[in-house]
Amino acid sequence: MNNAIRYFAGVDIGSVSIAAVLIRSQKREMAASEMIPSGGNYKDAARKVLNGVLSKAGIGVADLAGIVTTGLGAESAPFPARQVSDISCQAMGCRRLFPQVRTVIDIGGQFTKAMRITPEGRVADFLMSEKCATGSGRFLQVIARILHVNLSEIGSLSLQSETPVEFSTNCAVFAESETVSRIAEGAKAADILAGVHRAMAAKVSMLAKRVKMETEVALTGGGGEDTGLVQAVGDTLGVRIWVPEQPRLSAALGAACLAAAD
Amino acid sequence: MEQREQQGKTAAVKGTDMARKVRGMVKNIYQSAHEAKQAGGKVAYSMIMSQYDEILRAMDIVPLPTENFAGVCAAKRQMDRFLLQAEADGYSQSLCSYARIGLGFDSLRKEGSGIPDNSPDGGMAMPDMMLGSSSVCDPRYKWFQAAGRFLDVPRYNVDVVSPPIRANLEDTRDYYIRYQKEQFRGLIAFLEKQTGRKMSDDRLWESIRLCDEAWRLWYEIDRLRVAVPSPMPSQDHFSIMAAAHYYAGTQIAVDFYQGLYDEVKYKAANKNGVVPDEKYRILYGAGLPPWHTLWIFNYFESFGAVFVIENVYRAYDPVEVPSSVQDPVEYLAWRTFLRVTQWHEKASARSGNPYVEKLLEMAADYKTDGVVFHACRSCRASTLGQTHIKNLLGRYTDIPMMQLTSDMVDLRDYSESQWKAQIGAFIEALAARKRG
Missing domain, CATH: 3.30.420.40 (ATPase, nucleotide binding domain)
Known part of the structure; x- marks a missing residue:
């Protein structure tokens, strides 16, 4: 049985800010988070926020087992990811928290x-x-x-x-x-x-x-x-x-x- | 920016060959009116579902459906100058945008002493009369009253009965039919005065026969659409409705629907669906279509979601008028009464709402996975009550529902990014329900 820790990232590309959250597979606990202003270039900002959250956790992109992007600018993500509506993501995020x-x-x-x-x-x-x-x-x-x-x-x-x-x-x-x-x-x-x-x-x-x-x-x-x-x-x-x-x-x-x- | 990006990308890709022929038929509506005027014929501004179509055909009056013209303007993204002209004349942005386009067109015509340059499909010929009706909503007669500012032509309004849901129809039926017949008789007297000719009962019967046959075929086509995968999507419906409404009482409509029936039957039998992999079947629940952005139906299809049926514009199933009725005007009165009350009994027995009953039946028959409503800011008739209908529907079914908001023709009320965000979430809800 493989007990290696797996990481998953969520990136919310909104009109005001871009946020990234990293969770560990075990108990889906939050490993790191990062948030920056969206600015005028969603693509660069998304890359920056993802790199930032990975850096905080001390891992690289290759350690990610999956990424989901959401928000108005989800299509702009410069990395391969599955897109999910922010409505579904909010629902899931709130269920996790409350x-x-x-x-x-x-x-x-x-x-x-x-x-x-x-x-x-x-x-x-x-x-x-x-x-x-x-x-x-x-x-x-x-x-x-x-x-x-x-x-x-x-x-x-x-x-x-x-x-x-x-x-x-x-x-x-x-x-x-x-x-x-x-x-x-x-x-x-x-x-x-x-x-x-x-x-x-x-x-x-x-x-x-x-x-x-x-x-x-x-x-x-x-x-x-x-x-x-x-x-x-x-x-x-x-x-x-x-x-x-x-x-x-x-x-x-x-x-x-x-x-x-x- | 969004609006500019969508210039030239308003139409939807159709599912049937017959639907692709409708564009020419619609153009011909306006061309026929111009030709009739040149030949000394009579042209009337008209409203669909006013129940008087056959009377106009029997008297060789060319109907000019002003609401359709507004839809054509929107589909071509040429509505702004008419909307803005009406608003400059003092008509509020909250008034029916169909009416604002028509009023703006006639205002510009009066201002420029002729049809505004480059009007879609050649514009609307100068009418000889305006025929409003109380059917569906009040702008359908208030509009023509207001148009009197710009057009010095006579008008006539027909009242169309609308018995309450819980009325005792056995007791009141004869009264309603007598009243409706009087309304039609009044219209005929008006038209005879305008044309200087008496209406022929034989011609009216012939027109009724053709109209009933076209609507029967249309109903049969929709019954074929229960097939999985869907052989004909809603964007086709919003095209092919033109034959029944704008060619009512003509052989053209009958021939068109016969052709469409054959095509849809073939597609259904051969499982020739709208999309290669139909994942979700959607019911278009209420609200006028977004004429400005019909390609949105194709956007749904990109997720495997097909609009398989809709509860807009084919408002009635066929009804059976007693064979004892020998007078064609009385037949029209009977048919009107039966059409507008055909869901009353079911509504009384359950939800109290005919609209909800019809949607529930459609959802079951067409095996739909979800319902989409379109709230049109300037259409009170199709929008007021939508939330109530949605909530009431939710008591009897748990399929996901979504309400999109914009307008039928006014692009200023539309937001592409908002719609795409909503549609994404809706598709996810459909997927989650399918997964169980």
Whole structure:
């Protein structure tokens, strides 16, 4: 019997960042992870992130028993790999992290996705947000830029809000001008951010309800790093939200698990 | 960028030889209207499924299906100037995009005193009348009311009955049929005034006979499509429907469907499938087709997924009007009533929704592995209720379902990357279910 350790990689090539996760065959435990900004060249970035994760684990490409790529840029991978949709990868990644989870909300840079998953980590139903920035991380980027706040700070700042601003629009472009108006009126950045989070949470929650959300619920993607957004979504849905320690790695983790399952 | 990349790549590769002949038939619709005008004939803006097709044929009025023109514009990616013209005239982007294209076309025609240059298929001839109907949705008569801004021609709207699901049809049937007959009688009086000629009952009967025969053949063709592998995909359906709707009541439609029937029967008997290795059979559940991107059906096929049947545009199975009916107008009224109520009994007995009942039957008969819906942003009639239908369907079947969102003709509502991402996940769900 061959007891040699085998490694499997998952690479998630997204619009904002590219993440790679390496797992060991034994117990499918995470051996290493790496994440870099996508930049303008998916091919180079994908190569770089894979080399980075292999280097961290101290192994070479030849030690890999399988690779799965996922995300919007999966086709750009410069190495041989099986492609799997990020929806299936998120489902599998969340099952690995939170076996009790039955609904996953993934808030990425381009789209938000809601999926209902089976106990085996299969996708039972899913929906993507419409062709609209309001339901995506791009919305937060726009508002953070206007407020001159770092993306990493918006969550904690939002949680300090006492009177969240009511946004009268569901459009990111109009919300931008509305934000400027609110700033001119003297609204605090915390209240504006809390208002944005509420508006996004309403939109995201609608998606979750349309896939007939079942508890427990996990939130992944860049949106999971925003504690204000996570709380707003939890409040709107009336449930506790499970968030991975590194929310932007869960699709890559799922991809690695699927590579191991081949 | 995405949109530019897809220029010239809108059409789908067809599965049957007969479907490839439809393009010429569609061109001829618009050519016939121009020729009729030159010969002093009458041309009418019309709406399909208004139940009045045979009346127009019996009176030698050339129907000009304005919705189809919008589809042609989208398939050729020549819709933007018409959409933008309508929006410049004040029509909201949330209004029916078929209507916006038609209104934009007529607005440009009025502005330029003639058919806009390089209009697809030669553009729509100036109509002598506009015939709206309440069938399917309200833009199908509001559109022609609005077009009165640009066209000084008479219009007539026909009401098409739509009894509620749980109505006691035994008690109310005669009322509905009498009312429908009055509607058709009113239309005939209007058309006789416009043409200066009386309608011949004999010609109406002949037109009805031809229409019923074409629709019967179409139904038989769809029954052949239960075969595995699929002998004819949905992209063909969205072409071959032209014969039944735009050539209703003509020998052309009958001959076309006879030819298609023979071809599909041969393919089914010889297991000549749409793709070499059919892995998944898909039901097109609801929503108008994405005329701007019909090649998407071929994209599904690249994964071995074939759309084997659809619940759009062939809205009725054949019905049997009592042989005691001797008046052709009464026959049309009866047929209308029977068509629009043919799923009521099954719906009352189970889900309460005729649409769901039909989909469930199709899913079983055609052995489908999944259902795809298309939500069209500007088509309330085919989109409102889709989520409800999907959820209701989910009570009776566990096959994967997916809803794609765009519009039937407005490309601004379409995102190729989003669709491909969704389709990838859907195919994986189909594969996972097959693995068990």
